[in-house]
Amino acid sequence: MTARDPAFRCASASRLRDEPAAGTASTVRAFLLIEHSGPWGVDALRDARLPDGLGEAVTRAAKTAKVRPLLIRRTKRGARSEGTRVFAAFAHPSRSWLETTVLDDPHQLLDLDLAALGAGRSPGLSPCEETLLCVCTHGRHDACCAEAGRPVVAALAAAHPQATWEVSHIGGDRFAGNLLVLPEGLYYGRVEPVSALAIADGHLAGQLDLDHLRGRSSHPMPVQFAEIALRRQLAETRGDALRVVSRQVDGAISEVVFEVGGAQWTVRVRTSPGEDLLQLTCRASRDNPIPRHELLSIARTD
Secondary structure: OOOOOOOOOHHHHHHHOOOOOOOOOOOOOEEEEEEOOOOOOOOHHHHOOOHHHHHHHHHHHHHHHOOEEEEEEOOOOOOOOOOEEEEEEEOOOOOOEEEEEEEOOHHHHHHOOHHHHHOOOOOOOEEOOOOEEEEEOOOOOOHHHHHHHHHHHHHHHHHOOOOEEEEOOOOOHHHOOOEEEEOOOEEEOOOOHHHHHHHHHHHHOOEOOOOOEEEEOOOOHHHHHHHHHHHHHHOOOEOOOEEEEEEEEEOOEEEEEEEEOOEEEEEEEEEEEOOOOEOOOOOOOOOEOOEEEEEEEEEEOO
């Protein structure tokens, strides 16, 4: 195995090779956010100081239910809720929702109906109308996440203190700073403090920032890429303006039909592994190819 340079930064390398960020969001619909203000370690739930092996038990239950568990904390270390604040989010393409509660005992995490959450049903928490601005600052997982994420979360916390949380690893370290907006499941990358504030303000006004949008986690990556490509062509930034009508896959080619304002548009995308093997994260022990999306065509087809 080739020795790794401890000074290597995956986010800087990604910028230098001008790697596109569109179509790179993790594919997740169901999220379970667990407040934990202590240290997270490399693997957040496994290494966090949760009692009695609770982190591993929650991880197993969430994996079975197809739920993504994440740890969250406030920017000021030591600041936390009375009890354990929990959010359940389901990033449906058009009907996203968020629920929350405070648990008196963290062992109650094992009583949550994660199977319902994974299937898009309420796990029995209280409905919540908030927007969550979750910035990855998980430096023990990847140095770039902390170095790029901490200035972003500080800026957002000053402007939107109730909405802003630090979050453990969400994927795409090389696009740090990474911002996850819930419950919609919108992933933004290469975010800096100024752009983060613009993204947050735009989201609250129903608008997307196409310059930083990595994708909508409820869709597969080729569909994410197709949505962003169509939005750019139409200069359409309204969050609810596009609806996926259908998707057909033929080998490496995805054909996605969208409805936009009563009209239908077909976007064809070719997705293939990159030819070069690259170090994609700061801690990666081996090199990997980068999937590439190529826009083949956009046509109005109604």
